[in-house]
Amino acid sequence: MDYNLLKLRHRAERAHYPHHVSLRVDQTLSWFYRSESCQNNPDGQFIFLWVAFNAAYAEDLACLNVSEAATFWGESDRQTSTHHF
Secondary structure, three states: OOHHHHHHHHHHHHHHOOHHHHHHHHHHHHHHHHHHOOOOOHHHHHHHHHHHHHHHHHHHHHHHOOOHHHHHHOOOOOOOOOOOO
């Protein structure tokens, strides 16, 4: 599927989704659109698709009750270690 077909489907169905889901889909589609503009740049296309994937699933960290920063640093919320670079 291309961006235009997905956007039409989103417009047709978004009234049936909670606002936060519709917003995530819209953000995902925006990054997907950017990936289509990189047909001659596979690295750029991969990066935009990766960001689109993360935009689609970003909220799923909340169900784990783990902060995004703790996930990034590989810590649990109960740890208070300091990072040195």
